[in-house]
Amino acid sequence: MPMSKPGYVLLAFVASCLLSSTALSQTVGLGTPIEQTQLQNFDLIAGPDGEGLPDGSGTALQGKLVFESRCQACHGANGEGTGSSTILVGGNMQTEASPLKTVGSFWPHATTLFDYIRRAMPANAPKSLSNTEVYQVVAYVLYLNGIINQYAVLNKDSLLTIQMPNKDGFLDRSHIQ
């Protein structure tokens, strides 16, 4: 079948690309360069090394007020929960045969509490808490679990010093694939 004129043009284009392939970009290159400062409201990841934790601070005493107005309806006044999925306190990985898994008994990193509350809570209005309110609520949940006292000030530095009871209870299996 005779090749159409556009076909010849395409062939010539492909040939020229092959001849000058070393000069071609290796990517399509349609990503727009951005700066990390543009992501301050967008990147919500708060890692276990403190990377991504924002400014702000709070105590459990302050957090109690936020908790009562924003969290208590689902999690109960003292974190006892209103259903099996909303229990925040109790459980013991060492002594219970089938342990209740909560922030206090199971969660290995305090930063996860900040990360999760900031991105996903409260479930009826996620991301509606300020960073300060998140620090306050994190402090209150840790206080309810007996991990800190009600006056302890949580911020991006002190949060990293929190020792979660089950911090040594996990084995990283990511190398087995």
Add this chain to the structure above:
Amino acid sequence: MTKSTEWQRVAGNGLLSRRHLLGLGLSSASVLASSAVLGADGKALFEIPGWSRQAGPGPSGYGQRSVHTAFMQRDAGAPDPLYPGGGASRSPLQHLQGTITPNSLHFERHHAGIPAIDPAGHQLVINGLVKQALAFSYESLLSYPMVSRFYFLECSGNSRSLYGARPGNGTAQTIHGLLSGAEWTGIPLSTLLDEAGILGSAQWVSAVGADAASMGRSVPLNKALDDVLVALYQNGEPLRPEQGYPMRLFVPGWEGNISVKWLTQLKLTQEPSQFRDETSKYTDTMADKTSLQFTFPMGCKSVITSPSGQMQLRRHGLYQITGVAWSGNGTITRVEVSADGGQTWAEAMLDSAQHAKALTRFRIPWSWDGATAQLMSRATDSTGAVQPTRTALLAERGENSFYHCNAIQCWGVSAAGDVNNAYV
């Protein structure tokens, strides 16, 4: 049907050689409806049906299934007021054939409902340990080279009721329906990461979705550069909203939760981000109370989809036992079937091509004479892994297991033909 007695029996309780599959003629209970008019000789007359006497509707812009198959539904369960938009729906495996799940029946698992995303307002950001942080629009991603691959997707918590002390009255759908198969089309993640430029210190990629939970998971960089896709199409059409429209991460062979839907951020980090859904959830607590973390691949597994739970066998004679097998670590190389609770096994035929980390359909003929039977299937994959018995899995995992159940399933068949979930 009496002919089946001449066929080669290959295992106990009626299993026949898979070589007979192609000539298999199953009897049908009745060819004609009971209202058929009888001819002079007393035999039913075949008539031209009404739908052959009148033109039907013409072509349409978007196809619909027959009203007679509309009963095939995902099983979504009741909504939980404590968990707005959360929950799962299960694929009706017992009604489906082949290895591709229709998009409308693909299982769902949401952590805060399905976001109503306008692709024009959606961004995919790559940041963290890269030479240049980048943002991609949906439209720009459509210009990138893509690949299409067949893969299964299975929720980590699929089949977990089999960890329970007593067998529930489940169906293939309610027990195993957090499993589906599709052809996924997307951009190799490595293409986009290379454009941003991966710094030498990066070891993990944290993926975050644009749902109300902003659900996140950490993916090891070596997997991200191996076969992970930014998927844009499922079975040829753009992703459906409940599957992550306009884009999702697709991590072949690994627990479904890590294939983050509504993908909006990929952050390269040195350590995993320790998200809630890789610490509090999706970890495996062993008998000694330590919990295994990042247990990603879904194990070698199979399930018989027909006959299966809550079906009734209404006649004696020839049946085709069929089901699906899959492994997150490779290709299915063998599926064996037992009709006598695992005392004897016969090799099933693997239907169609086998793809790594995809569903494989298996079939074997079975002659049921009305005796009680216990139907089981056992898969083997290309790494040599063999699907474990439930007893062996419980012995390995202990009593606190929740995820990654790949135990052999047993469907008990009573003398009356009732099929029920059973433990052996």
